[in-house]
Amino acid sequence: MLMGPGPSDVDDAVLSAMARPTLGHLDPDFLGIMDEIRAMLRAVFRTENELTMPMSGTGSAGMETCMANLLEPGDRVLVGVNGVFGTRMAEVARRCGAEVVECEGEWGRAFTADQLRAASGGGRFDLVAVVHAETSTGVLQPIPEIRALADELGALLLIDCVTSLAGHAVEIDGWGVDAAYSGTQKCLSCPPGLSPVTFSARAVEKMRAREAPVQSWYLDLSLIQGYWGEERSYHHTAPINMLYGIHEALRLILEEGLEARFERHARNAAALREGLAALGLEVRVPADERLNSLTTVAIPDGVDDGATRRFLLEHYGLEIGGGLGPMKGNTWRIGLMGTGSTERNVALCLAGLRAALG
Ligand SMILES: Cc1ncc(COP(=O)(O)O)c(C=O)c1O
Numbered sequence: 001m002l003m004g005p006g007p008s009d010v011d012d013a014v015l016s017a018m019a020r021p022t023l024g025h026l027d028p029d030f031l032g033i034m035d036e037i038r039a040m041l042r043a044v045f046r047t048e049n050e051l052t053m054p055m056s057g058t059g060s061a062g063m064e065t066c067m068a069n070l071l072e073p074g075d076r077v078l079v080g081v082n083g084v085f086g087t088r089m090a091e092v093a094r095r096c097g098a099e100v101v102e103c104e105g106e107w108g109r110a111f112t113a114d115q116l117r118a119a120s121g122g123g124r125f126d127l128v129a130v131v132h133a134e135t136s137t138g139v140l141q142p143i144p145e146i147r148a149l150a151d152e153l154g155a156l157l158l159i160d161c162v163t164s165l166a167g168h169a170v171e172i173d174g175w176g177v178d179a180a181y182s183g184t185q186k187c188l189s190c191p192p193g194l195s196p197v198t199f200s201a202r203a204v205e206k207m208r209a210r211e212a213p214v215q216s217w218y219l220d221l222s223l224i225q226g227y228w229g230e231e232r233s234y235h236h237t238a239p240i241n242m243l244y245g246i247h248e249a250l251r252l253i254l255e256e257g258l259e260a261r262f263e264r265h266a267r268n269a270a271a272l273r274e275g276l277a278a279l280g281l282e283v284r285v286p287a288d289e290r291l292n293s294l295t296t297v298a299i300p301d302g303v304d305d306g307a308t309r310r311f312l313l314e315h316y317g318l319e320i321g322g323g324l325g326p327m328k329g330n331t332w333r334i335g336l337m338g339t340g341s342t343e344r345n346v347a348l349c350l351a352g353l354r355a356a357l358g
Contacts, residue, residue, distance in 0.1 A: 001340070003349055004321030005135045005294055006163065007185035007192050008337035010245075014190055017248035018241045025238045033247055034228065034238075040250035044165060044188075044258065045180065045198045047172035052198040053228045054184070054246055055219070056239050059162040062181025062195030063092055065219045066158050067129075070179060070203060072212045073097030075126040078119065078153065080111045080146075084136035084324045085160055089129050096215065098126075107326055108137045108296070110289045113145040117152070125155040126206075133164035135186075136324040138285050138296035138333065140168060143175045156203055162186055165196070166253050167265045167293035167337055178203040184242075187265070187293050189338030190249040193242045253338075265292040268341045272334065275350040279357065284331060293341070296323070297332045300357075305329050308356045316352035 002009045023030040042052050055065050067089070071077065077098045079090040082105030093100045103119035105111050111130065128150040132141050143159060150157040156178035161170045167187030172180055178200040184190035199207075199221075207221060214220040218236065226233040253261060269292035273283050276297055284296040299305050305322055309332070312318045323331030334349060336342075 001316075001318045001345060001348065003335050003340060003345060004319050005333045005335055006183070006337065008187070008189060008335055009340040010191055011189055011249070011252060011339045013252060014245050014248045018191075018245040020241070020244055022240045025240060026232060026234070030240065031232060033243065037243060037247050037250065038228070040247070040254060041196050041198070043254055044250060045170060045172045045196070046174060046258075047198050049172065049198045049200055051204055051221070051225070052196070053224075054194040054196045054243070055181075055224075056236065057195055058185070058192050059181065059183030059195050060088070061219065062162075062183065062197050063089060063160065064216065065195070065197055065221065066179045066181050067092045067096050067098075068214050068216045068219050069207050069221045070127055070156065070158065071096040071098045072210055074099065076124065077101070077127045077129060078103060078116060078125050078155070080105060080116055080130040080141070082109065082111060082137065082139065083107055083131065083134035085131045085134060085162070089131070089160065093127075093129065101125075108139060108284050109286070110139050110141045111146070113149040116146065116149055120153060123153075125150075125153040127158055128153060128155045129158040129160075131160040132170065133161060133168065133291050133293065135163045135294055135333070137327065138291050138294050139289050140164070140291045143171075143177065147176045156206060163291065163293050163337070166258070166261060167341070168291070169258070169262055172198055172200075184246055184249070186335075187338040188246070188249050188253070189340070190245045191242070193239060194246055196246075265336065265341050268336050268343060268346050269293075269295060271343065272336060272346045272349065275346065276353075279350065279354055281353070293335060293337045295334045295336070296327070297334060299330050299332060303357065305332070308353075311356040312352045315355065316348060318348060318352050320349065
């Protein structure tokens, strides 16, 4: 059972879909599958954005796609850094030649707009970037107030929803998000390998007005759209069987219904937190800033992190995650993502932890 920070367990139906015969990447039937994937992704992102598609590559490829296409050398970017993935966003933006202002936040807490405003030092920015669901800390970042701040700064808003999409509400149009990326291996319950992205009309306009070409040929959306758009011209060979996988995963998500899925994630996360408290374990992150897809737990003094996780793996066939950065060695990360967010998994994990601690 994969109950770490991702990858998460994959539905059998998705694995079966991936085992179907490989079609040609320009086969008319496959082009129909691509159109359906784009339509279903729009529904899951809750957007009408035309430019919505899965990039070939993991979540980090989605991050690079957004930065590389939206930024030109000298652009000003404000990045919220309160965990590993905010740190990575700042690094990627710097490598695109942007002038990056980092707002250093506390690991394990969400940002307020005031914190980001103060760090910005005023002036105009091209992009504000925050992580909606910080997998390294278990924090859910509220987005509407960050949108208002981006408006004040004259900036586009980019969010990382790798660990939230299809587990927490992600309202691309409702919140006015200009660009977002995710990954297949978390709440979408697909193996790692694709990164869904979406861009607003304003973001597309910024890309059209570029003076410098996108530094990455592979991630250049102006070229990739030739394949995913009307032209259907070859850019790179699409990962056909991965795309069968996401097609089936998205179908299952919409069959369950997004609201029902969010409610299931919330219910099982609440049960996990209650059970952890009963074991005397402390859940990190204040209650109103917690992710339902990933719970961070303080490792009690005197308990060996590695030995506990090995015990769970050997005796319960269960994987949970260790901490990253300042949380390494003192925090466990327990994922309840997508297909894996079940009462049974909550019970198994609590039983395993009880036995391990005993
Ligand atoms: C919030 C967040 N952003 C980005 C990434 C990077 O995704 P990947 O490891 O699939 O490249 C991850 C991976 O765990 C993540 O959790």
